[in-house]
Amino acid sequence: MNRFLLYPGAVLAAALIWAASAGTVSAADSQPAPDTVEFYNQRIVPILKNNCTECHDASKIKGGLRMDTYAFLRMGGDDGDILTPGDPDNSPMIQAVRATEGADLVMPPKYTLAQADIDTLVAWVRAGAHGPGEDTQIQTASATTPPAPQRTAAPPTNLKVLPKELTNAQVRQIMDEWSDALGADCNNCHVQDPSKVSASGKPLMDYVSDSKQEKTITRVMVRMVENVNKSYLETVPNSGLPVSCGTCHRGHLGPEPFIPPVHTTTQSAAN
């Protein structure tokens, strides 16, 4: 704030530019309407920046989803489109932030958005989820059939090491834990299904397929971890910590070898 006071000229210039672009709109109407690109820029982008892009931008594309530009937002994630313009109730992004009980997806994962922010997102989607460059970027999607986002909420069908009765949400939580422990993304262990694409043309993931070697190795790892804990650690008196994926992997897909420090004395090598 103080910085602005030092540069009254800059404020005046900005105000003039703003006034010019606002045309005949009076100052009282300065709040952009939800069906405008300005609404996206001024109201939606800050919510996404403060709560979402930490995990959904170029450096961390969780769930195959980037939210750092409007075009990426409209491309959706691994499970397809996240927005159904005009229909917040059928937009996975809105379902996720509403975090209703038993929801397949809860975003952000560790806290709930302020109700005012949820209301802002809902208003934007209801008004058509408009944003910069949408005419060029997403015409293909809206020109065909209306996008029908389909998250794969179906119960898992190909569990060989995890308990078969796990729900999709429970499996997703384990997947997030593995991803974090290994610093891996879903596509390190899962493949895309070239025959399935979202309304915006993005190939979807095929989580059921076993064609990735990492998925097969992971099953070996899961059995190993269970065995280490059950057959060995549980028999150690006062053993506190169970072994988990992170014990060895520590955020890396391939665990790094531990190289003990070199001893400077010559004696230790004898005997």
Ligand code: HEC
């Ligand atoms: C701490 C990290 C983190 C933050 C912050 C975060 N997400 Fe996510 N998000 C994830 C992970 C991990 C996944 C993949 C999990 C899955 O698909 O089960 C995901 C997946 C999603 C998906 C599903 C994508 C798809 O097609 O599978 C949506 C939609 C989503 N997030 C929306 C949001 C929104 C909106 C916000 C901010 C309000 C947000 N996320 C904040 C970690 C995060």
Ligand code: HEC
């Ligand atoms: C380190 C490897 C690995 C990572 C990373 C991983 N998965 Fe998995 N995933 C597996 C394995 C292995 C199974 C099968 C478990 C079993 O056989 O019991 C599986 C199963 C699944 C299933 C159940 C499929 C079915 O119908 O049987 C879903 C859904 C899934 N993963 C989603 C995800 C998502 C979403 C992510 C990213 C957030 C992810 N996975 C990250 C290894 C991984």
Ligand code: HEC
């Ligand atoms: C006792 C240590 C240890 C634990 C615990 C462990 N791993 Fe591993 N994991 C390894 C080692 C060692 C390798 C082989 C690394 C190599 O040769 O590149 C490996 C390899 C893997 C690979 C293949 C990596 C690649 O480069 O393709 C995956 C995937 C994997 N582990 C997943 C898991 C998961 C998931 C868990 C938890 C259920 C787990 N691991 C627990 C030690 C461990």
